[in-house]
Amino acid sequence: xxxxxIALIALLLAAxxxxxxxxxxxxxxxxxxxxxxxxxxxxxxxxxxxxxxISSCVAESVTSYGSQVIAHADSNxxxxxxxxxxxxxxxxxxxxxxxxxATPEQYTFTNIEQGMQNSAIGIGAxxxxxxxxxxxxxxxxxxxxxxxAASIDRCRSx
Numbered sequence: 756x757x758x759x760x761i762a763l764i765a766l767l768l769a770a771x772x773x774x775x776x777x778x779x780x781x782x783x784x785x786x787x788x789x790x791x792x793x794x795x796x797x798x799x800x801x802x803x804x805x806x807x808x809i810s811s812c813v814a815e816s817v818t819s820y821g822s823q824v825i826a827h828a829d830s831n832x833x834x835x836x837x838x839x840x841x842x843x844x845x846x847x848x849x850x851x852x853x854x855x856x857a858t859p860e861q862y863t864f865t866n867i868e869q870g871m872q873n874s875a876i877g878i879g880a881x882x883x884x885x886x887x888x889x890x891x892x893x894x895x896x897x898x899x900x901x902x903x904a905a906s907i908d909r910c911r912s913x
Contacts, residue, residue: 783897787887795884798865799897801904807911809833809857816906820852833857841899843892847871851896852882855903862904869896 788797810828813835817824820838827834835855840848854866868882869892885896 783901785887785893785897788884790884790886793891794887795891796867796887796893796896798863799867799900800864801862801901803858803860803862803908803911804905805908805911806859807913809859809907809911812907812910813855813857815910816903817855826854831858837903839899839903841892841895843895849892849895850882851885851899853900857907862907864900864903867896867900 784800786797787794789795810825810833813833814824817835817837818839819836821836824835824837825833826836833856835857836852837855838850838852840850843849849869849871851867851869853864853868856863856865867885869885870882885891885893887893
């Protein structure tokens with residue numbers, strides 16, 4: 756009986772490890788980086804849909820996880836560090852931190868990492884890349900970043 760159980764577990768593990776990696780279908784402008792045996796999201800770019808001031812709109816639309824949102828600003832580019840949240844299931848939320856480089860033409864999100872919100876170890880204790888595979892939370896993470904880009908555009912349109 757014990758030998759049969761061990762053989763069954765070994766067979767299940769082999770089947771799981773042999774499953775082909777499938778990248779999540781993503782319609783946005785995304786680049787990927789290797790992460791462990793798979794891929795993670797390296798950057799996400801959204802074209803700017805409005806003109807107007809960048810710095811004040813980034814400051815209004817991005818929530819900081821540090822002392823300040825804006826790390827650098829000049830007439831052509833704003834660099835910000837932010838934190839947002841996105842639902843994974845009905846009961847689980849992930850926190851996501853990122854760096855945003857905003858220019859008049861484009862919003863580029865990099866250093867994108869997710870972590871469990873309200874976990875026993877606390878927010879920020881364990882952030883890791885957003886997986887690009889099916890069920891790696893890529894769709895939810897990108898949707899949250901898209902909402903930030905849309906918020907910046909709404910502000911710039913006023």
